Amino acid sequence: MFKSINPATGETIATHAPLSAAEIEAKVAAAHAGYARWRTSAYAERTALLSRIGDAFEANKSALAEMAVREMGKTLKSAVAEVEKCVSGFRYYAEHGPALLSDTEVQTASGSTTARWLPMGPVLAVMPWNFPYWQVVRFMAPAIMAGNVGLLKHASLTQGCAALIEDIVRQAGAPDGVFQNLAIPSDAVGGLIADDRIVAVTLTGSEGAGMKVAEAAGRALKKVVLELGGSDPFIVMPSADVAKAAKVAVTARTQNAGQSCICAKRFIVHADVHDDFLARFSDGMQAVKIDDPMTDGTDMGPLSSVEQRDTVVSQIAEAEGEGARLLFGGEAIDRAGAWMTPGVLVDVPPEGAFAKQEIFGPIAMVFRVPDIDAAIALANDVPFGLGSSVWTTEAAEQERFAREIEAGMTAVNAMLASVPEAPFGGVKRSGHGRELGPWGLHEFMNLKAVMR
Structure with a gap:
């Protein structure tokens, strides 16, 4: 039985029964049959459905947002913004999808070849709790536009969100089998990947989950996209607007209570501006308003669960054991639920094990570096390579960071964020493949060569 527990109160707000083996089989069979019909649907039918789903998300914005707040603790303001981003994602593919799928003619020595994009079949998505709607839309919208169909295995924490998504898609008129929610435990995923009716799998989650899914997909010789962890660097150079960088840094570390793969986690600051940045950043982190996530003006609610909060607290103890110094915060708040205070760690040994971990909570590591070479070296000295943010007005420095930081994304003088139009994904142990834009x-899809 899945339990939805409000992390702001610790109270169980709902329970959800997992599907039986017969129910799973019925849904997979429905996806297989639904794909047989949907694969030949006209682009106009696909874009119309995406538009209706986007409209339905917008019409149900309050219900969707409130469910996310209750199940995983994000603030109401951020939950509303997440739903609005979902609407933009549906509309992006509805507007641009047909053009992105247009044929390309190639002239060869023997004649003409048409490169054509064709669907592949049912796609299984294993999605996390931290952005319970946007993560799903990033797979669902392009899958529908491609002529594929989707099966969602959502996180155990957010089964209410998953059921709500399925209801809204059905109400928007999606044909049978085009999108379905699978309320199943993680140990059922391997069997689904092995099922011949499922052609591919996409996962957003931890390294451990990614390795298991990739192993199962490899055994079945199936395409897989993985968006895993990150320990994103946030680099500040002497030419930067330090006041602005420090202000953005607070949001970049505490948004979603620090529970985002692309949250800035390691703040790498040039020695010339280190002390100024640290003072401003510390003031901002200590000023973060922690309160009921449903209340206006709240900056940060609880973490997603007591277990997640306790994991972050234990990571701080590990850092201190290696010689790091906690300037402030990082403490569990003595109240029901999964509350803690934002904190800042300094003097973290760069060569230690802790410096190479991902902290999935509102704790920042701040490092001092003497020059750009050291900044780039430290930024790359982790097993991850998802995102990065660099702050400099020097064009040459911007180009070096863009070229040399080992990451799938780099934001210049801005906080990193995902948008429907741009590719999203990482390198190294942050995964492979891309979501969003034409790339997602x-x-x-099957890129088929038709030779005439």
């Missing part, structure tokens, strides 16, 4: 649309 094409990941699970």
Whole structure:
């Protein structure tokens, strides 16, 4: 039985029964049959459905947002913004999908070849709790536009969100089998990947989950996209607007209570501006308003669960054991639920094990570096390579960071964020493949050469 527990109160707000083996089989069979019909649907039918789903998300914005707040603790303001981003994602593919799937003619020595994008089949998505709607839309919208169908295995924490998504898609008129929610435990995923009716799998989650899914997909010789962890650097150079960088840094570390793969986690600051940045950043982190996530003006609610909060607290103890110094915060708040205070760690040994971990909570590591070479070296000295943010007005420095930081994304003088139009994904142990834009649309498609 899945339990939805409000992390702001610790109270169980709902229970959800997992599907039986017969129910799982019925849904997979429905996806298989639904794909047989949907694969030949006209682009106009696909874009119309995406538009209706986007409209339905907008019409149900309050219900969706409130469910996310209750199940995983994000603030109401951020939950509303997440739903609005979902609407933009549906509308992006509805507007641009047909053009992105247009044929390309190639002239060869023997004649003409048409490169054509065709669907592949049912795609299984294993999605996390931290952005319970946007993560799903990033796979669902391009899957529908491609002519594929989707099966969602959502996190155990957010089964209410998953059921609500399925209801809204059905109400928007999606044909049978085009999108379905699978309320199943993680140990059922391997069997689904092995099922011949499922052609591909996409996962957003931890390294451990990614390795298991990739192993199962490899055994079945199936395409897989993985968006895993990150320990994103936030680099500040002497030419930067330090006041602005410090202000953005607070949001970049505490948004979603620090529970985002692309949250800035390691703040790498040039020695010339280190002390100024640290003072401003510390003031901002200590000023973060922690309160009921449903209340206006709250900056940060609880973490997603007591277990997640306790994991972050234990990571701080590990850092201190290696010689790091906690300037302030990082404490569990003595009240029901999964509350803690934001904190800042300094003097973290760069060569230690802790410096190479991902902290999935509102704790920042601040490092001092003497020059750009050291900044780039430290930024890359982790097993991850998802995102990065660099702050400099020097064009040459911007180009070096863009070229040399080992990451799938780099934001210049801005906080990193995902948008429907741009590719999203990482390198190294942050995964492989891309979501969003034309790249996400094409990941699970057959690029077929038609030679005449």
